[in-house]
Structure formats: C-alpha cells, structure tokens
Amino acid sequence: MHKVVIIGSGPAGLTAALYCARANLSPLLVEGLQVGGQLTLTTDVENYPGFPQGILGPQLMQDMREQAERFGTNFLTGDVTAVELNTRPFKITLAENDQISTQALIVSTGATAQMLNIKSEQKYLGQGVSTCATCDGAFFREKELIVVGGGDSAIEEGMFLTKFASTVTIVHRRDSLRASKIMQERAFQMKR
C-alpha cells in the first residue's frame, strides 16, 4: 500500500510530488494520458518565475519531472478510471483494471480545453490559436483577435484581451449571449 498517490503529471501533480517526496512519503504519481499536462502543448512559457528569457513548455515539464524524481517520486504510466473513497485505504482503479491502494490521494487532473474540432486548430495551437487569454494574450499585441463562445468565460477572456489586441471580436452561436447580464454590460461598454 502507498502512503500517497498523486493523479496527474501536470505542474500541480509534479509540485505535489516534489513536496511529498521531500517529506519522505515516497509518492506514486499516475501520469495519465497527457504526460506532463497541458504545458506540453505549448511553446514559450513567459510567466514562470526564474526564467527571464522564458522556457519551452515541454522542457519546463521535463525539468519538473526530474526534480520530483530526484527526491524519490515513483511514476506509473496509466489512466485512472475509478477511485473508491468511502473506505480506507482508498482504492484506485487503472484503465487496465489494476488496483492500487493508498492512505492519501491527491487529485491533480487539471483541465482540458473544449476545442472546436476544426481541421487546422491542432496545427496552429500555440501558433496563433490559444486556449488561455491570461497565458498568451501578451503574444498578440496590436493583433485582431477572435474569441469563440458566448458564455462568461468567453466574455471575460475577451475583455482581458482588449488590453493587448487592436480589436476583439466575439463569435457565438445564438442570437443572444449566454454570459451573465453584468458581464454583457461590461463588455458592451467597451464597444468602440
């Protein structure tokens, strides 16, 4: 039985692993299908402290992995399909139906952007197509930007992007926005 199992190998999972490993808890980290998490999908990461020239996302994740490994993190390739938290120790089921048990569990399974599933979007992801305004907005200074979606997130991201872009156009499917009224009011006040 493990003392700590961590699910997810993104920045959150690897940070948790580093701290657990340095506390002599010999954590087991289950990496999931996207080894290294979302930052492996991008090129330059410019907002991570300690890298004045920026660092490539995959390199940053490789470094985080090595750092966690150095202090005794064990890695398991696999995807978790179920967790049983009603009784202790907790039981974790992997895709191949293997089971592991643990005294403590850290879930750091992150998020997945909802894509449009159009042909070119994977090709241009990180090169003009982005899923994170706060991460990538600064790359698009004085550019004409399009935000797809009509909900709160789209409007919030769109308003944030006005700090950088020459124009921000919201493209949405319905005849009215799904975003909350207050968000809409703020956005329409920004109309030039």
Ligand SMILES: Cc1cc2nc3c(=O)[nH]c(=O)nc-3n(C[C@H](O)[C@H](O)[C@H](O)COP(=O)(O)OP(=O)(O)OC[C@H]3O[C@@H](n4cnc5c(N)ncnc54)[C@H](O)[C@@H]3O)c2cc1C
């Ligand atoms: C293209 C792109 C560019 C970005 N650029 C920046 C940037 O420049 N600066 C910035 O600060 N942020 C950026 N971000 C956002 C940043 O990547 C995320 O905020 C960050 O990765 C979240 O870390 P996380 O560890 O919480 O989750 P994630 O990175 O999402 O990792 C989740 C992990 O959980 C695993 N997992 C999920 N489900 C299971 C399961 N059932 N079983 C096992 N494992 C599972 C996945 O395989 C993955 O390893 C960017 C995101 C994208 C997509």
